[in-house]
Amino acid sequence: MTDRTALVVGASRSLGLALAGEFADRGWDVVATVRGDTSEGLAELAARTGRVTVERLDITDTAGIAALRERLGDRRIDRCSSTPASPTPTCRPHRCRPRCSPRSW
Numbered sequence: 001m002t003d004r005t006a007l008v009v010g011a012s013r014s015l016g017l018a019l020a021g022e023f024a025d026r027g028w029d030v031v032a033t034v035r036g037d038t039s040e041g042l043a044e045l046a047a048r049t050g051r052v053t054v055e056r057l058d059i060t061d062t063a064g065i066a067a068l069r070e071r072l073g074d075r076r077i078d079r080c081s082s083t084p085a086s087p088t089p090t091c092r093p094h095r096c097r098p099r100c101s102p103r104s105w
C-alpha cells in the first residue's frame with residue numbers, strides 16, 4: 001500500500017498497459033491515458049485493482065495536455081511515463097506537472 005501516483009501516458013496496450021499494471025499491482029494509484037475508448041485490457045486492470053483512473057490524452061494535442069493538467073488539479077504525480085514514440089516537447093513531465101519526475105522519462 002502506497003500513497004503514490006503514477007501517470008502512464010499511452011496505457012491502452014503493450015508497454016504502457018504493462019507498466020500501469022506493475023504500478024497498480026505494487027500499490028500505486030495510476031492515472032492511465034488513452035486516445036480513444038478505454039481498451040479491454042485497461043478496463044480489466046481498472047476493475048481488478050481499483051487503482052486506475054482513465055483519462056483521455058493525445059500527446060500531439062496541446063490543448064488536451066492543458067485540459068488534463070487542469071483535470072488533475074492539485075493531484076500529486078510521483079512518476080510519469082510516456083510510451084508513445086516521439087513525444088512532443090510540451091509533454092515533457094517537468095512541463096506537465098511541477099512534481100513530475102523526469103527520471104522515469
Ligand SMILES: NC(=O)c1ccc[n+]([C@@H]2O[C@H](COP(=O)([O-])OP(=O)(O)OC[C@H]3O[C@@H](n4cnc5c(N)ncnc54)[C@H](OP(=O)(O)O)[C@@H]3O)[C@@H](O)[C@H]2O)c1
Nearest residue numbers: 010011012013014015016035036057058059060083084085
Ligand atoms: N514493445 C517492445 O518490445 C519495445 C521494445 C523496445 C522499444 N519499444 C518502444 O517503446 C515504445 C512503446 O512501445 P509499445 O510496443 O508499447 O507501442 P504500442 O503498442 O504502439 O503502444 C503505444 C501506446 O501509445 C499510445 N499512443 C500512440 N500515439 C499516441 C499519441 N499521439 N498520444 C497518446 N497516446 C498515444 C497508443 O495508444 P492507442 O491505443 O490509442 O494507439 C498505445 O497505448 C515505442 O517507442 C517503441 O518503439 C518497444
